[in-house]
Amino acid sequence: MFDGYTTALIKPAVDAIAVVINKTSIKADAITVCAFILGIFAALSIALQAYAWGAALILVSRLCDALDGAVARQTAATDAGAYLDICLDFLFYASVPLAFAFANPAVNALPAAMLLAAFIGTGASFLAFATLAAKRNIQNPQYPHKSFYFMGGLAEATETLVFFISFCIWPEHFALLAYLFTALCCVTIGTRIYVGWRTLR
Numbered sequence: 001m002f003d004g005y006t007t008a009l010i011k012p013a014v015d016a017i018a019v020v021i022n023k024t025s026i027k028a029d030a031i032t033v034c035a036f037i038l039g040i041f042a043a044l045s046i047a048l049q050a051y052a053w054g055a056a057l058i059l060v061s062r063l064c065d066a067l068d069g070a071v072a073r074q075t076a077a078t079d080a081g082a083y084l085d086i087c088l089d090f091l092f093y094a095s096v097p098l099a100f101a102f103a104n105p106a107v108n109a110l111p112a113a114m115l116l117a118a119f120i121g122t123g124a125s126f127l128a129f130a131t132l133a134a135k136r137n138i139q140n141p142q143y144p145h146k147s148f149y150f151m152g153g154l155a156e157a158t159e160t161l162v163f164f165i166s167f168c169i170w171p172e173h174f175a176l177l178a179y180l181f182t183a184l185c186c187v188t189i190g191t192r193i194y195v196g197w198r199t200l201r
Helices: 003-021 028-047 051-074 079-103 105-136 157-169 171-200
Strands: none
Touching: 003 051, 028 051, 028 079, 051 079, 051 157, 079 105, 079 157, 079 171, 105 171, 157 171
16 A cells, blocks of 8 residues: 555665665675575564564565665566566565464464465465456556556555564564454455456456
């Protein structure tokens, strides 16, 4: 819901950092992989109940995730890079609820499972429409820099980051926060399916 605003807000700083990176030999795909590795270390930290480390690593990971696209756009964005980015992003997103389930299985396992199920719905509705939008050459003018059709919703990357950090700040309230985030994801699934179906129809 807020991705358009947050992207515009951080874009000048991200683009400036990307200019510096592009003066080195570091490539966008390397940053994508780095973001994923940092995200996995964040999940491992959370599983070990080192929540402050988890939050810090999540923030750095997502900064790298913003940088890889900026670096690619200033040089030569590729379909291979976009594919790698989306695959590793979804794996990272799944790792965080799973980590909280490991941290406290008795309390967190069920809400984590429900959130992961909701993630499958948001991911499927997002990627399925993107595939068919590309086939029909449907563009989203709100996100012209994306490599594929970026379908919005109530729960997007910004909201996900806010909830992930909130999980780490208040791990004792993970279950309540996870149920709330699951509900937001369910609204996103419903609206994406409806809008996607109406658009393709």
